[in-house]
Amino acid sequence: MPGAKEIRTKISSIKSTQKITKAMEMVAASKMRRAQDRMRAARPYAEKIRKVIGHIRQANPDYRHPFLVEREVKSVGIIVVSSDRGLCGSLNVNVFKQTLASVRGWQQKGVEVHLCLIGSKSMQFFRRLKLPVEASVAHLGDKPHVADLIGTVQAMLTLYREGKIDRLSLVSSEFINTMSQKPEERVVLPAETVDASELQERWDYIYEPSAADLLDGYMMRYVESQVYQAVVENLACEMAARMVAMKSATDNAGKLIDELQLIYNKARQAAITKEISEIVGGAAAV
């Protein structure tokens, strides 16, 4: 049986760990609320631009933008969205698993894979794999801005434009609710078709100044908004996952303390009993 003092120090060290995890839980909870608000705020733009792209696909321009045309897939680009920090359960690992599964799938078909990494966790993870990383960005903080993502997205779009990738997808966590987040892969380019039954006749836009320039700008904004949406959603997921992970850590620490307290009490009792029996024994000997 270990000494009483040893157990006491252990209990106090677990107690201080518990304080930290408790604090992290509360911080994550309040950050999650703000992240969720941001996620909600970003949604209208993403929806609107998706609708506009849907309209554009319905129109009949003379000029076909390359981002809207399906090509034979010889190499693909994958944008991986992860968090910057750990201690958030299996959130990042799930995203990486999903990415790896999709990478393996493509490689089996003899398709090249290019990566674009967002968040330092993915940079750490994919460093070990010998895959070409075309762009990366990390440390976006609690308030990611679209401006921070432009360069990263632009790098991938350039590859697509030059024909070095024929398909661009995005792997990130989907926020279902506080308790569950699910990794998800979405195809960004070529842009999906949206059914807009209200606009059936043959028609076209007036383009000012020219269709090529305009559609370029639209497509860029479309991809950026998709990536931005994924980043803010991932942030909300990260905070939710951290909150849950820290809550269970706090609970576990509590259980551990209870157990150790019991052992400590026993040890203390044993020491007292021993002392008494020694005294009694001593007295009897006299």
Next chain:
Amino acid sequence: MANTIHVDIVSAEGEIHSGDAEMVFVPASQGEIGIAPRHAPLLTTLKPGEVRVKPAGGGEELWFWIGGGALEIQPHLVTVLADTAARARDLDEAAALAAKQRAEEALRDRTGAMEVAEAQAELARAAAQLKAIEKIRKLKRG
């Protein structure tokens, strides 16, 4: 519906305005345009400037300042996609280059990041050990 047009003004970081209007004025790249209901479908980009909305059923004209963006017009719908970031072609290219460089540096610079990664791996191992100890203890008791 007949004499009004629905206006949505959104930026990537939030919704700015949504509602019906009698008339909308926007700073298009080729000059300011006024949009009345049943305008022909049009796509254009916007310059930094103000968007003015005359709300349906009278009322005061609403002003929104935007830092550029994109515009779509459908006969019954105006969508203003406002940019939150200042942009220009060369600026975007410079940002793209920086992103590429970051990726390369992250792969080259092993020392700093590796130490962090190792420390994290260490931490994960310690946590796993703790968990195992706890499990064993439970088994012993049960």
